[in-house]
Amino acid sequence: GAVVSQHPSWVICKSGTSVKIECRSLDFQATTMFWYRQFPKQSLMLMATSNEGSKATYEQGVEKDKFLINHASLTLSTLTVTSAHPEDSSFYICSASELAAGADTQYFGPGTRLTVL
Amino acid sequence: AQSVTQLGSHVSVSEGALVLLRCNYSSSVPPYLFWYVQYPNQGLQLLLKYTSAATLVKGINGFEAEFKKSETSFHLTKPSAHMSDAAEYFCAVSDRGSGNTGKLIFGQGTTLQVKP
Numbered sequence: 001g002a003v004v005s006q007h008p009s010w011v012i013c014k015s016g017t018s019v020k021i022e023c024r025s026l027d028f029q030a031t032t033m034f035w036y037r038q039f040p041k042q043s044l045m046l047m048a049t050s051n052e053g054s055k056a057t058y059e060q061g062v063e064k065d066k067f068l069i070n071h072a073s074l075t076l077s078t079l080t081v082t083s084a085h086p087e088d089s090s091f092y093i094c095s096a097s098e099l100a101a102g103a104d105t106q107y108f109g110p111g112t113r114l115t116v117l
Numbered sequence: 118a119q120s121v122t123q124l125g126s127h128v129s130v131s132e133g134a135l136v137l138l139r140c141n142y143s144s145s146v147p148p149y150l151f152w153y154v155q156y157p158n159q160g161l162q163l164l165l166k167y168t169s170a171a172t173l174v175k176g177i178n179g180f181e182a183e184f185k186k187s188e189t190s191f192h193l194t195k196p197s198a199h200m201s202d203a204a205e206y207f208c209a210v211s212d213r214g215s216g217n218t219g220k221l222i223f224g225q226g227t228t229l230q231v232k233p
Binding site (some may be wrong): 004006032034042043044046049091093095097104105106107108109110111113 | 149151153158159160161162163166168207211219220221223224225226
């Protein structure tokens with residue numbers, strides 16, 4: 001149980017284009033989903049927290065107009081990197097908190113490797 | 118505010134030896150603490166968690182951790198290392214002081230190397 005998927009697992013795009021990453025909780029309903037980015041050999045940096053049906057809460061320093069988050073249902077959240085540039089290249093990981101389990105544990109997706117040329 | 122410090126960015130042990138990964142936390146409220154493992158190019162897998170029940174927590178793959186309030190520590194141990202334990206390990210504390218969001222604050226990570 002508690003499986004989170006991400007799609008795509010990797011993507012290469014040209015500078016200036018937009019990329020959408022999907023995060024799905026496959027076998028549970030998620031009250032909250034989180035988006036992280038991770039640079040090589042570093043820890044995870046929280047970008048934003050999203051709750052179904054409401055606007056995402058972004059961490060300080062994260063541009064909300066560049067990283068668009070939509071949490072359309074209790075099983076799906078999307079992150080869109082708009083007008084991507086090489087400095088946006090990173091490993092993006094989502095996680096979801098399980099509604100039934102009291103929301104005190106995050107389950108992580110496998111990550112999406114974004115490379116912007 | 119919560120924070121986590123993992124002592125030692127790199128730990129190397131021999132196969133069959135004791136694994137000890139150190140984690141100290143700071144929290145203004147009773148903490149929820151977690152250990153996650155990350156294999157290369159993958160997401161994080163939950164090893165174990167402490168949520169104010171028993172102070173000695175047993176997790177998957179033979180790992181366990183003990184919550185010590187007096188030392189503000191939550192060190193991860195395994196009696197006998199296996200080659201498959203080689204990975205990156207993250208300690209995290211849940212930010213439960215801000216409306217119960219469950220936001221995780223991660224330590225810097227510790228790379229565990231297991232030598233044959």
